[in-house]
Amino acid sequence: MRLFSKKEVEEQDDTDEFGVDKSQDISNLDDFLDSESINGVYPFSWEEFPDHIESGDNYIRVLAIVDYPKVKSGNWLAPLKRKKGNITIVQDFESSNARKMVEYYNNTIKNKEAEKVDTYDPLKKKKIVQAIETANMQLNKYLDSEVTYLYQHMYVFLQAESLEELNALTDSVNNTLSKLQLKSMNPIKAQYQAFWSAMPIGENLLKDYTFKQSNTEVASSVIPFDDADILDLNPHSDIEGINKDTNSLIAIDYMDKRNVLNQNMVVIGTSGVGKTTYMQQKILRYIAKGVKVFIIDPENEYSEIVEHFGGQVVHLSSNSATKINPLEIFTEELDTSQEVNIDLLIKDKIQRVKGFFQVLKPDLTQVEKSVLDSVLHDCYRNSGVLHYKNIKSIHQDQWPILSDVFQQIERLRDSKEGKERYEIIKDFYFILDSYVNGSNTLFNGFTNIDINTNLLSFDLKALQNDEEIQGAAYLNTFSFLWDEITKNRTENIKLFVDEFHFLTQNPDASSFFYQAFKRFRKYNAGAIAGTQQIQDVLDGTMGNGKNVGEAIIGNSYTKLFFGLDPGSLDDIEDKLRVNFSKKERKLLEKKKQGEGLMINGSKRAFMKVTLTEEELRLIDFEQYQEKYPEAIPNYEERIKMTPIEQEEARSFQF
Structure with a gap:
C-alpha cells in the first residue's frame, strides 16, 4: 500500500x-x-438554406427530375454519369396500376381514331396516326407480357467544397440535363426533403413532384450501365480509340484468352474513311510495345514507318532480285495427327502450290490440278529432298523451283507416255514459260530473304498493274510469313494483311487463307486483315463452296467497320450475317473519316480514331505542321521534372 x-x-x-x-x-x-478530437471522430454539422445545404465542409444541392424525354435507347444517361464532379444519380421505382395505363392507351386509340375521321390537315393527321401507332405498340407489348408499368423517380445529388463550386457544378449539370431532355427542378425551401429522398433509406418525400409513369422497358433505359463500353484497361491492352457515346477509351486485351477468343481482326471500309490511318496507328503502337510485326503492303503505305523505325522493307517487282521460292517448305508444322515426315510435309505443300498455280491461271481445272500434282511430286523426288529426315537439314538451293516444274512438263511433252498429260496442261505450260523465261521472274529462284528483324514489310505496289501477278505475290508472301509464324509458338506476332481480298479470288487460295487464319490463335499470333474491296470478299468462295468472307469475318473476334455504301451494308447483312441497327447504319452511311463501328464479341461501340501528337507527326507530317507550329517537338523539355518532383524522386523509397 x-x-x-x-x-x-x-x-x-x-x-x-x-x-x-x-x-x-x-x-x-x-x-x-x-x-478537434471530437470533430476528427464525428465531424458533423448541418445548416439548411433555401436552395442548398451546408454540412461540415460539404455544400450540397439535390435536383429533382420532374420530366423525361419521350424516347431513349440504352445508356443514354452516360453523358451525365461521366461528368466531372461529385455527382450521384439516384433512382427510385414503385409498382404502378397497369390497369389504368391499359385503359389510357385503349381510350387514346378510340379517341384518336374518331379524331382522324374528321381531320383533313395532312400534318395533323400524321400526328394522330403516329399517336395511334404508339398506343397500339404499348398495348401489344403489355398483352404479350413483354412489359408492365411502374412509377419512376430520379434525383441528382451534387456536392462541392464551396458554394461557388456548387453553383458552377449545378449550371454544368443543368446544361447536360437539358441536352438529355430531362427537366430538373431545384426544390426551393424543400432541400431537406430532397436530401433525405436521395438517401438510400427508402423514403421518397417528393414523390408527388417527381413521379413518371412508364413501362419497364423505358424505365430500364435510365439505369446508368455502360452497355456500349468496350473497356478492358490494363498494361497489356490495346487502346483502339474513343467511344463516341460514352467519351471513354475503347481498350481490348487481346492476350486475355478468357474474354477474347482470338487475336484476329478485320478492318473494312471504303477508300478515304480512315482504314489505313487506323492500321498505321496500330502498327506504331505495337512497335512501341516491342511486338513483332509482319506486313503485307499492296499499296506501299507502310514502308516509310517501317524504315523510320529500322525495320526491313522488301520491295517486290516482276524482275525483283528478292525471291521467295513457292516450292520451298519453311516449317515442319503440319495440322495432322499422323507422324510428321518429309513425305507428309511435301503432300501438304503441294496443295498450297496448286492454289498458287490457280492464281496464275484462274480457270485451272480439276484435271489440270491432278496432272500438276504428279508433276510436282516428280520435282520433289528428283531434287533429292525426300531422303532427308527433317527440313532443317535441307539447304535452300536444294529445293525445286519453277524452272524444275517447267522442265518436268517439257519431259511430258517429249515422251510418248506423257504426251496425253502434257496436252491437258499445255495452256498452263505456256503461262509458266513467262514466269520462268519471260519478264515475270519474281517467283523463279531460291529463297534469299533472311529475316533478322522484328519489323518486316513486303511492298507489292510495283505489281499493281497486273492483278494476277500481284495476287500470286500476295499469296506466296502470306504463305512464307505463315510458315515463319508457325516456327514460334510463344512469341506474340501480329500479321497485317492489307487488302486481303487478293487472297479470296480463287477457291484454293481462299481455303488456305481461311485455314491459316483460324489457326493463328494456336501460335499466340493475330492477323489484322483490312480491305476496301468488300464486294470481292463477299463474292469469294473456298474449295468447299463456303463463302470465304463469311468464314474470315466470322472467325475474327474483333471487327471494325468504317464508312460503307448502303448497298455494301445490305450485302454484308445478307451474305455475312452481320446485322446493323438503324443507328449503326446511319453512322456508317455518313462515312465520316476516322469514325466506325467496333464489334468485340457481343459488345459494340461507335469509335473515333484519334491520333496522338507524335502519331500524327509520323503518319501525316503536313497535317501535323498545320496543327502544331513546332515542327520538331522537344519532348525532353516537356517531361522535365520540377524541383519539387525531383526532391520527391530523391526521397522515394521502395
Missing part, C-alpha cells in the same frame, strides 16, 4: 472526482472541450 504525502493530498483536494482542476473556469465548454 502506497502512502501519500501531505502535499499530494492537498493537490488532490483541488480536483473534482473527474480529475478536473476546481480552480479552472469551465463555464465556456467550447473553450474547455477538445473539439
